[in-house]
Amino acid sequence: xxxxxxxxxxxxxxxxxxxxxATGGDILLIEDAVYAATAGSAxxxxxxxxxxxxxxxxxxxxxxxxxxxxxxxxxxSPVDYGGFVDLTASNKTCQSWL
Amino acid sequence: MSDVKKFMFVNRKAPYGTIYALEALEVVLIxxxxxxxxxxxxxxxxxxxxxxxxxxxxxxxxxxxxAYRALEDYDIEKLYVEKESMEARGLxxxxxxxxxxxxxxxEMGALMDEQDVILSF
Numbered sequence: 493x494x495x496x497x498x499x500x501x502x503x504x505x506x507x508x509x510x511x512x513x514a515t516g517g518d519i520l521l522i523e524d525a526v527y528a529a530t531a532g533s534a535x536x537x538x539x540x541x542x543x544x545x546x547x548x549x550x551x552x553x554x555x556x557x558x559x560x561x562x563x564x565x566x567x568x569s570p571v572d573y574g575g576f577v578d579l580t581a582s583n584k585t586c587q588s589w590l
Numbered sequence: 591m592s593d594v595k596k597f598m599f600v601n602r603k604a605p606y607g608t609i610y611a612l613e614a615l616e617v618v619l620i621x622x623x624x625x626x627x628x629x630x631x632x633x634x635x636x637x638x639x640x641x642x643x644x645x646x647x648x649x650x651x652x653x654x655x656x657a658y659r660a661l662e663d664y665d666i667e668k669l670y671v672e673k674e675s676m677e678a679r680g681l682x683x684x685x686x687x688x689x690x691x692x693x694x695x696x697e698m699g700a701l702m703d704e705q706d707v708i709l710s711f
Contacts, residue, residue: 500604500635502678524607527638532680553648557606559641559655563680572648 493517494583495546498590500524501535506589511542514587520571520579522551529555530563543567551576595706597621598629601636603711605655606646611639612654614711619657622664629705630661631698632690633672636711637679640671640686658688672698 495514499506507528510519519542521529528535529550539548552570555561564570571579580586599618603610621628632640639655646653661669669690676682676692683692693701702708 498607500607502635503603524604524635527604527635527679530680534678536680554606557644557646557649557651557653558604558638559643559645561645562643 494586497525498523501528516545598705600710602634604635604638610711629668
């Protein structure tokens with residue numbers, strides 16, 4: 493399953509709920525959720541801990557817009573909009589954690 | 591004239607994900623035209639508004655971050671950033687695109703008490 497998260501980890505529990513609930517699969521961070529995958533952010537540790545169960549992707553245009561491209565943590569795979577589409581196609585189901 | 595009021599704009603949202611940061615900036619510039627005593631506070635995700643190196647071409651949205659550098663041309667020079675919010679996000683002063691004053695949470699609270707008007711975004 494593909495889990496899509498678009499809220500900042502500092503203002504919303506979407507990422508945390510996803511990590512605590514979902515059994516595994518792909519996680520794609522978009523919009524304000526990309527801050528979770530930046531070095532030094534409090535959420536980065538939680539993301540790292542989940543890397544065994546999940547493959548984590550981050551939407552690069554959203555990272556670049558926020559000036560955080562240089563801070564992306566290791567183990568996270570950058571994708572562009574085409575990669576976003578591929579992820580929705582390669583997963584049987586898709587859940588947006590709004 | 592003693593009708594100059596102390597205005598503070600409190601910015602707590604990240605840019606682009608919502609419209610708040612851009613709207614706050616618009617209102618700040620309007621307020622500047624009325625010769626008021628304007629302060630900007632950045633805390634929580636609002637500190638991300640001042641991050642250097644924003645490139646918004648990929649999301650086809652206007653990059654409004656250069657406008658923060660233009661604020662001093664409008665005599666808006668009081669920019670306060672909360673230390674704790676920066677630390678929680680792995681940011682340092684060197685990551686910011688303008689000169690700011692770093693304030694602790696307690697100092698920020700005290701500054702809020704001095705204001706006549708507070709607008710929160």
